[in-house]
Amino acid sequence: MSSHWILAVLEILWVFGIGLWIVLEKRSPASTLAWVFGMAFLPIIGFVVYLLLGPRRIERKRKKYLTARTLRGDEVALRHLPAVSSDVIRQVRLAAASGAPLHVATELQIFQDGPQLFAAMDQAIDAARHHVHLEYYIWEPDNLGRELRDRLIERARAGIEVRLLVDALGSPRADRKFFEELVKAGGEVAFFNPPRFYLPSFRFLNFRTHRKIVVVDGAVAFSGGMNVSVTHTSGSSGEVAWRDTHLRLAGPAVWGLQMAFLDDWQFAAHCSPQGAAYFPCLAVGEGPNTYVQVVASGPDRSTYPIHELVVSAISAADERVWIISPYLVPDESLLTALKTAGHRGVDVQILVPCHGDSGLVTAAMRSFFDEMLESGVKLFEYLPGMHHAKTLIVDDELAIVGTANLDNRSFRLNFEVVVAIHGGVRTEELALSFENDLKKARPITMESRSALPFPRRLAEASARLFAPVL
Secondary structure (H helix, E strand, O other): OOHHHHHHHHHHHHHHHHHHHHHOOOOOHHHHHHHHHHHHHOHHHHHHHHHHHOHHHHHHHHHHHHHHHHHHOOOOOOOOOOOOOHHHHHHHHHHHHOOOOOEEEOEEEEEOOHHHHHHHHHHHHHOOOOEEEEEEOOEOOOHHHHHHHHHHHHHHHOOOEEEEEEEOOOOOOOOOOOOHHHHHOOOEEEEEOOOOOOOHHHHHOOOOEOOOEEEEOOOEEEEEOOOEOHHHOOOHHHOOOOEOOEEEEEOOOHHHHHHHHHHHHHHHHOOOOOOHHHOOOOOOOOOOOEEEEEEEEOOOOOOOHHHHHHHHHHHHOOOEEEEEOOOEEOOHHHHHHHHHHHHOOOEEEEEEEOOOOOHHHHHHHHOOHHHHHHOOOEEEEEOOOOEOOOEEEEOOOEEEEEOOOEEHHHHHHOEEEEEEEEOOHHHHHHHHHHHHHHOOEEEEOHHHHHOOOHHHHHHHHHHHOOHHHO
16 A cells, blocks of 8 residues: 555545544534544644644533632522513523522622722722632732732732732733732732743633622622723823723622632632621612622633623513624624614614724724624714723613623633623613714724725634634
């Protein structure tokens, strides 16, 4: 038998064996076929890429990550919603089924300005009596990052437990040396899933914590779209500050964010603090409480709770679906939900930044605009600068604010957390803010889309091919 035949037989056996391995992963048909063809035509490179980015890598990490939940052992009671529509009840049950109990927020404050948010965070940290937990995707060692680090150093020296978790790829400049004084003061610092070696292009690797969480004494918490970076403060580098949305919560609703942090801390630091002080008994008064659910999602799960909640809520909308997202690269189910809502006459309005911070993602996002416009969806571009908020408003009954973008990376590849707000004045507050943002935006029309030159349309269509990993 000639060497050519031997090579051909070996290649057939390779494709058959690797194909069988990937098929048994039971991923989507498109994903499965893409990996099989990649392995067939680029066997060595494809195999290495699969180990780095493929589902097997996530599955191994998921098994390790799940041990954090079994070690934690804390559960919280399910609260009861007042009389609301059946649509809201369905969304509550859906989120609860993913491990997001319904809780009361005795206080819920919305921030859309960086300086006000960080001032409120400073005040909460200064008032800490037991612990301060922080988790961030991006922590820049700029003026803001240094000031917050130094504040944590002071609290650690005062005997407060300080635990800080940053993503190893999202915060490459905030290294161990940057946090050295915090550790010396008694604080604890951990880095989420560090790679064996680092390249700038590795920021697209999977399994990142994209969460932004601050928990103080288990009683007050912050979460939303703002990282620790001067891009969120006015006048940074002479540029317009990023527009964003962040929440401050108080009351039992904080427990969901605390659990998300402790799960991630267990995974990164291989230890888990124990005791009632992390889940204190918090009084719920008769005042104007807000009912919320903290929904966490990531590649450690067999389902994708944030994706399910978003698609279900849009599908159940009767009057309006208002969305702000800097990275809107929908999969088939989300795209179908948006288009179907538009066909049903629901007021679907989507606000995206005019100029995003990623050319590839922006091009992929715009490749979906034509079919959404044809279905009655209204699209707008925010003009003043980068709009980084991730918010969804459905009718008058549900608002979602958090860290998750509307793309496959947030839904399936990274760890995210959102707060679902059920009814109340906060939903209307977010709606009013949306209307104010539209005053600073321009509509995207079929006419403007038709006028795009061929190279631009080709670039968008080509970028769309990368949608599953963006």
